[in-house]
Amino acid sequence: MVAGVVALGVLTACTTRAEITRPRGTIVVQTPHVRPTAVSPPSSPPPRPSPVRLAGCHPRTDTIAVRDPSAATTARVTRAWRRIDAWLDAHAPRSARSLRNPAPDASIARLQTRLGRPLPPDLVTSLRVHDGADATTAAAFTFPPFHVPMSARDVGREWRMMCGVVEDLGTQNPGDWKPAFTPFAQAGDGGELYADHTGQVGEYFAEDGTHTDGYPASYAAFLETTATLLETGRPGPSGFRAHPHDGVLDWKP
DSSP states (O other): OOOOOOOSSOOOOOEEEEEEEETTEEEEEEEEOOOOOOOOOOOOOOOOOOOOOOGGGSOOOOOOOOOOOOHHHHHHHHHHHHHHHHHHHHHOHHHHHHBOOOOOHHHHHHHHHHHTSOOOHHHHHHHHHOOOBOTTSTTOOOBTTTBEEOOHHHHHHHHHHHHHHHHHTTTSOSTTOOTTOEEEEEOTTSOEEEEOTTOOEEEEETTTEEEOTTOOSSHHHHHHHHHHHHHHOOOOTTSOEEOOBTTBOOEEO
């Protein structure tokens, strides 16, 4: 039986009952009753905002069929990927092998249906060239400096996850991420690249929110910039340049 407890500012003591909560239940012990000195009550934590429901995160389930992008968009995106593929084949073949085969239109249609809207045409064309890259391998291809392109399936999962985070945090949205964003590449630290409703490419990171500084106004232009950085070895806006080694693409300052 516990004979007493240590406390600050003991003035008087008498035997009383006290309940102690343990992980395995509640036990009753006899403890001295102590009258502590006056202390300031702890400040209350700020109230947690109530979850919200964003209409953009809960679209109708009508199937959205894939429409063929224009010939100009198809040619532009395909040409950019051919440049990237050619550089990888010559300098980083292991990273080249991490790029997946084209996504079937059925997968793209399921993604559009989940998002409740058509994808940007240049992203549709890109998925028809490569359905993202295998992020489980250390040799995975990355957009500068460390974002792995996602498959159509993973784009839908990332979008759904981000919608859940924003809705759960209520008015305290992480950065200014919006359901109209389409994530297309993901970093290991939780950051992502996205295209907004206008096609503008941007970057999201939880601690920093979203920004578009240094990113082009379309996904097609983003691919072209990536190809140019690979071919020239120049650093991009992030200050990183392509650094192939042992058949793997890396980006270093």
